[in-house]
Amino acid sequence: MSDDLRKVFAGARIRHLRQTKKMTQAEFAENLGLSTSYLNQIENNNRSLSASVILALFNRFGFDLSDLALDESGKIAVDLGEILADPVFADTKIMPQELKIAVLNTPNMVRAFLGLHRAFQKSREQLGHLDTTLTETEASVAPMPYEEVRDYFHYKDNYIDELDREAEKFARTISQTDRQRYTLLADYLSDAHGIRVVETKSAAEAGAIRRFDPVTQTLHLSATSTAATNYFQMAYQVGLLEQGALIEKLLDEAGFHTQSAREVCRMTFANYFAGAVVLPYKEFVEAASEMRHDLDRLAFRFDASREQVCHRLSMLQRPGQKGVPFYFLRIDRAGNITKRHSATSLQFTRFGGSCPLWNIHAAFEGHGEILRQLASTPDGLRYVCLAFSKTIQSSAFGKTSRKYAIGLGCEAKYAGQLVYADDLDVSDPQRFEPIGTGCRICERSNCGHRSVPPLARDIKVDHHSRNVVPFQVD
Template sequence: MSGSVILALVDTFNFDLSELALDGAGKVSVDLQEILNDPIFTENKVLTQEIKIAATNAPNISKAFLDLYRMFQKSREQLGEVDNALKDHETSLAPLPYEEVRDYFHYTDNYIDALDRAAEAFALSLPRSDAGRHADMVDYLLKTHGVKVVMRKDKPGSSTLRAYDPTTKTIHLNAASSMATNLFQLAYQVGLIEQSDLIEQLLDDAAFHTDVARDVCRMTFANYFAGAVVLPYSEFAQAAKEQRHDLENLAFQFDASLEQVCHRLSNLQRPGEKGIPFYFVRIDQAGNITKRHSATTLQFTRFGGGCPLWNVHHAFQSPGEILRQLAVTPDGIQYLSLAFVQTKRVSGFKSPVRKYAIGLGCEIKHAGHVVYADDLDVTEVKNFDPIGTSCRICERIDCFHRSVPPIGKQIVVDHNKRGSVPFKIS
């Protein structure tokens, strides 16, 4: 169906394209809308409906346009820093390995069916004893693959979590790591050993630009397998429903960390067995997004900073607590947002400490299935904090917390009047 026909149907039947589920095309549409707000496109205003039609009817061209903008932005940043000389063309403009892998998972809904089912099959076949899953995994590796597991007490401050010696077929684990971390590392090693053919086939299908990106994704696929072993799909999805998505109870039940539980909740996207659509994000203390995925209509900024009103940025002020927030985005969609701090220290007072804020949320229409919404009044509009994606593309012109003007809007300066923001927007 052509774009003009779709637009005609929209006008005739007053149909809102935003009511469509945010699939791969929806994610591309959100990214296109963000970059088309750049001032360089001021003379060529593109309607939201046109963007959605392009993302749906011409996804490959749309993704190519996103790649082109990323290359342009990178070149613009280099020029802005007044570099003495541009680096090699291919090196400077090729996608960064982590960016390319992150985009791959972003556009596959962070769900890899073949790998997920293989992990689930392994988890169900693994003999279980009263000793616990960690001991069961150690026993399995020894009996099936002749791989020994040694718990090693490293020097204080060591950041090594796992070290595998293929010559002696020995896995060295850090004795100071949590049980959840070590179980995950063992499952990771199983993935590399038993699923190498599947992983290589998935890598071939992904067709990454560089060998480095391929290596990064091989690691990420093994991580995916490990997470799906620790939290097998159907068993975990059923438990999540029964526990009403109580993060701490689920972590205890599956010997997992809170971060692992949140990440798994966000990728329960198996066809015919989907869970509640959650977004998941991990942010460091500088505000950098280190992990992100959204099965909701909420998409995270890729080309700028986040919104300071979002509770994930407040989590560092309240360690040990799960913060709750009722939030509404400029498009009118309401969310239940959870946030907490995850601290990672290997061992000892002098060992390095990493702190992350974890954000997890869903649309308010699913709040009845989430225990954290039980005592919140979700019917009162004033209880919802107005948040946005980032200041540069946020449409809230009167926001007290605005840091920069929105792209594509006219700035008006009144020299005789000063408000909380030093300019007005028209």
């Protein structure tokens, strides 16, 4: 590898850090002991980060070099690479180095290109009659609300510092006694906001998990929900009531294309606040390390659900106090990804299903037990993968229960910090099952489970022979 490729360029990340601190280039440069012109060159990727600059960034602003491994530019590069696998670009050969340079030097132009391809994809689907149920709003060039909000959190590493710290501060105010936190939070809503919390069967029968009546100032929670779910819903209500100004500020900064996306994100911010109240950052990250990420012990310790614990583990990206980087996802029985985030190099495909060799699909066959798998991806990285099923029972005969599979995992180099890997031989490459992100972008040529050809590769059909997969990948 050449010296140029070893250099660390992080202009967009440094500029974002400076703007977050509301500092001019001159002020920021003075804090780092640099000249303004030197900083300007760094921000424009004309200079790489030297060891002394990285040390100054860490000492003055808590900037962690590990942030650069999986920062926003890396994730955008993954998305760009997947889009460029589209057959429409078949005659355009772009090297991985070119992707990285484009993302580092012209991130806004790359985002515009991603948005343009998204609009093209929707137009292509419309013309091909692949989805006749698209509404006029959904067929517009603007991204669909859930997609836009999902991308926002994806590029934020699923960590919103200001909101997380406010939740942590609030959690401390209701955890100072030996009383159950559930009771403390219900009392808080009554004392601070005059809101009465009641668990009712009528809410469950109506299919409501939470319903707030502003007239009677009553928060109705489902009597069939778990205590962990109802505690989360009370914390969600607190988030809406007390974090309105901060949420509005964050929404303004996000600059969503539609009001619908803004409202989806308002809900997501309140959910984020609630999750961070249930599992306060510092206390949780320390407990996770101490308990070696035992999901059930952590759930018991914090009166939380397994899913809440898994989701929170994927969010531990606070500068200077990061946890083990995990991926997290939830899929339904049709294979649709309903929740996803990755603080690892493993990214999830935007189009099509996930790899059938991944243990998350086998989790539906179990009854909630945690499955383990050692898996390797085409980029050569190795992972410890956990998966389990979750069933939400219906409240009436004839209504189908909802069943999901939850996936959680991290790179095998962190196996020593996982209780689940104690008896797994992560030193033997043969123990790792080869998996991919999804068939349309997976480069493996010898997989007997392939459902469709990879978009960026040619295929051959041998009319004299037939294997499990009816074509060969060049």
